[in-house]
Amino acid sequence: MNIIKKAGFRIGHRLIALIIFASLGLLIVGGVSLSSLRSDLFQQKQTELKHIIEAAISLSDGYYKRAQDGQMSEEEAKKAALTAINGIRYGDGDYLWVNDKDSVMIMHPIKPALEGKDLSKLEDKNGKLIFPAFVNTVNNSETGGGFVDYLWPKPGSENPVEKLSYVQKYTNWGWIIGTGVYMDDFDAALLERTQLLIGIMLAILAVTIVISVAVTRSITSPLGKMTQAMMDLAHGKTDAEVPQPKFNDEIKDMASAMEVFHANAVERERLQTEQEEQQRRANDEKQAMLAELASNFEQSVGALTQQVANSAVQSSAGAQEMAAIAGETSSEASAIVEVCHVASKSVNAVTNASQLLTNSIEEIDTRVRESSTVATEAVSQIKKTNEEVEGLSEAARKIGDVVGLISDIAEQTNLLALNATIEAARAGEAGKGFAVVASEVKSLATQTAKATEEISEQITSMQSATGTAVGAIKGIQDIITKIDEISGTISEAVERQNQATQDIAQNVQEASYSTGQVTDTVDRVRSTAENANAAAQAVEGMITQMTDNADQLGKEVEAFLSKVRVA
Known part of the structure; x- marks a missing residue:
């Protein structure tokens, strides 16, 4: 089987x-x-x-x-x-x-x-x-x-x-x-x-x-007719005739079922016709609805896409401007760092000069004390004036050299103060205190210059008097007394100058520390500016990508709408 x-x-x-x-x-x-x-x-x-x-x-x-x-x-x-x-x-x-x-x-x-x-x-x-x-x-x-x-x-x-x-x-x-x-x-x-x-x-x-x-024919003949009828119904021929067997057997039952199948096929054809008509109307309505949706979608998405593109263009311009500002900031920060380095070097030079000035002032103080001692001894040794005139002349000459040195130091101090004032002005807010100190140094340098001028005049007078010492021995006591007073004044001035020089050195150190902080801050500003520049460039790249995506979105939307309109 x-x-x-x-x-x-x-x-x-x-x-x-x-x-x-x-x-x-x-x-x-x-x-x-x-x-x-x-x-x-x-x-x-x-x-x-x-x-x-x-x-x-x-x-x-x-x-x-x-x-x-x-x-x-x-x-x-x-x-x-x-x-x-x-x-x-x-x-x-x-x-x-x-x-x-x-x-x-x-x-x-x-x-x-x-x-x-x-x-x-x-x-x-x-x-x-x-x-x-x-x-x-x-x-x-x-x-x-x-x-x-x-x-x-x-x-x-x-x-x-x-x-x-x-x-x-x-x-x-x-x-x-x-x-x-x-x-x-x-x-x-x-x-x-x-x-x-x-x-x-x-x-x-x-x-x-x-x-x-006989049995075979009684089975196959009606089955053949029924098969043909079923084939006709399967091919949509609802007018096919269903055979009616003579005997009440299973084939008769199949014929009855075939009648039901035929009736269902007729009903299905009717329903299919109605369904096709409803489908056609639904397709027409769907096409109209899709066309309307496509139009609305195109308007809304197109507007959004254009808005995204415009925003991207504006953002790109802002990113470029930010990158330019960041670059300019970085350049200016680099220049400030260079200036700070120069200021630091100048401050170091002022420190060294202040140290030299301190040493010179101490030397002047020593010399002035020696001059005072000499003047005091001159009263007791008035009798030996004639023998010491030449020594006095030599001492006067040395004092003149010292006075010249003091004058040079004063001029140098004046120049240093001027430079410090300029650098303080460049340092801005951080250099205000240094500018005040530089002004005081300049003032002291001016006073020192005046004092040295007076000393120079006195020495000149002393030298002139030395030339006529023999004739003017009686006025030596008064002159020596004045020299002693002037020496005291010089000693006090030198003491003040020494104190001022120490203040200058301290202020210069503070200015050096402030300059270092300014340099560090400017370095951070420059680093931040460089990072901002890189971020701006990255933002510009992302904006470019966003612009490309917006363009691609527009193309995809257009293609989608084309398919929707065709569907």
Whole structure:
């Protein structure tokens, strides 16, 4: 069945295959029956022969009992039994015979001439000793009987044919009773039975084929019509006619279901037509709605895209301006750092100059103290004035040199103060305190210059007086007193100058520290400006990307709207 299903046979072919299988089965059963018919018929004949011999034995037993009962003599009983057995016929003239254990024929109804003769030497055409075979069979059998096949002529014929006989020993009288059937009669009966069986089989096969063909046609014909109708309905032919079978069977039920299917197909076609019309109207409405949505979407998204693009352009300009400002700030910060470095160097120079000025002032103080000492000693040594005039002149000259040095220091201090003022002005707010100190230094330098000028004038006068010392020895005391006073004044001025110089040094150190802080701050400003510049450039890049994205968005929106309008 699986092979038939896989092969895709149609129902008609399956029914034909079923008929063929049934016919083959019938033929196989007939063949098996024919093959067993001979053995069954042969066994039936053997049984029939046994029963006939058993009947003859029973008949002989009856006469034997009569003889034993004294109703008749044994010879009369034997003669009566033989007469009865001689008269037994069955089949087509078949008979029984009696011989003894020495193969002597006692009774033969067909050939009486054989009675009383020794047949131990009688053999058939094949050389088989017939009656000794009968004797051997009954003697060797546990039941006293058995079958023997041989050749023997039929009654009325001298031509021997194959014969099968059954012989049974009758011990009461020492007889061997036998009967047989000719095999040609058996074959004729077998042929008759075979022909009958074949005829019955052919009749059954013919009836089966006729009925099967009729059943097949009764199934396949309406199924074919129904299949065609279903194909027509499947192809949308709702006017297809549904066949109406005559019999109330499964095909009739299928036809009824087919009617429902046909009605549903008609209804489905009607609904499909209505649905297509509704779909067409819905598509028209959808197209109109999509067109309106596309227009609104294009207006809104287009405006947003343009706004994004404009904002991107403005942001790009702002980013570029911010980058330019950051670059300019970085450049100015770098310049300020350079100026701060220069100011730091100048402050260091002022520090060094202040140190030199301090050393010079200390030297001046020492010299002034020495001058005061000399002036004091001059009062006690007035007598030695003449001898010391030359030394005084030399000392005056040295004082002049010192005064010149002081004048130079004052000028240098003045210049340094001026430079400090300029640098403080450049430093701005951080240099205001330094500017005040520089102003004080400048003022002190000016006073020092005036003092040195006065000292220079005094020295000049002293030198002039030295030239006329001899003539003006009396005025030396007054001059020395004035020198002592001037020296005291110079000492005080030098002390103030020293204090001012120390203040300058301290202020210069503070200015140097402030300049360092300014430098660090400006460095941070420059770093921040550079970072701002980099951030501005990054922002500009992102704005450019945003502009490109806005353009791409516009293109995508346009493509989307085109698809929406087409849909």
